Amino acid sequence: MLRPAAEADLDTIIELIHALAEYEREPEAVRLDRETLRGHLFGPRPYAEVILAETDAGQSAGFALFFHNFSTWEGRPGIYLEDLFVRPEFRGHGYGKALLSELARIAVERGCARLEWAVLDWNEPSIQFYRALGARPMDEWTTYRVDGEALRALAR
Numbered sequence: 001m002l003r004p005a006a007e008a009d010l011d012t013i014i015e016l017i018h019a020l021a022e023y024e025r026e027p028e029a030v031r032l033d034r035e036t037l038r039g040h041l042f043g044p045r046p047y048a049e050v051i052l053a054e055t056d057a058g059q060s061a062g063f064a065l066f067f068h069n070f071s072t073w074e075g076r077p078g079i080y081l082e083d084l085f086v087r088p089e090f091r092g093h094g095y096g097k098a099l100l101s102e103l104a105r106i107a108v109e110r111g112c113a114r115l116e117w118a119v120l121d122w123n124e125p126s127i128q129f130y131r132a133l134g135a136r137p138m139d140e141w142t143t144y145r146v147d148g149e150a151l152r153a154l155a156r
Contacts, residue, residue, distance in 0.1 A: 063084075
């Protein structure tokens with residue numbers, strides 16, 4: 001079962017974020033503040049949305065956290081999937097495909113031009129899964145990031 005996350009799901013979302021960080025071999029990289037995350041997901045101006053996947057017994061199986069971006073060339077919004085994670089014990093049961101299908105449905109419903117995400121180069125099982133769904137790598141693009149002190153310096 002899939003459903004939009006509610007504020008009462010905040011602890012589950014945080015737990016899933018930590019589980020994702022473990023899977024991606026960066027557990028120490030999670031520095032989120034619970035109340036800040038609450039505000040950004042469920043406050044007056046949400047910056048992101050979450051869809052939860054649950055088993056029939058109500059266990060959290062996984063999540064997708066996404067937000068809108070915008071294509072100037074298309075002149076329409078898109079959806080950027082920041083994180084997709086299914087707990088290892090629930091993989092192979094259709095939760096990942098269901099989450100991506102739901103995001104595609106939302107994108108079409110909202111008039112979006114595309115659904116995009118990034119995947120770590122070493123994550124071959126996910127890469128194969130995405131390709132099987134018709135996703136294609138954007139090899140000609142390189143992601144850049146400015147954060148931490150470099151971000152603060154650029155802002156000055």
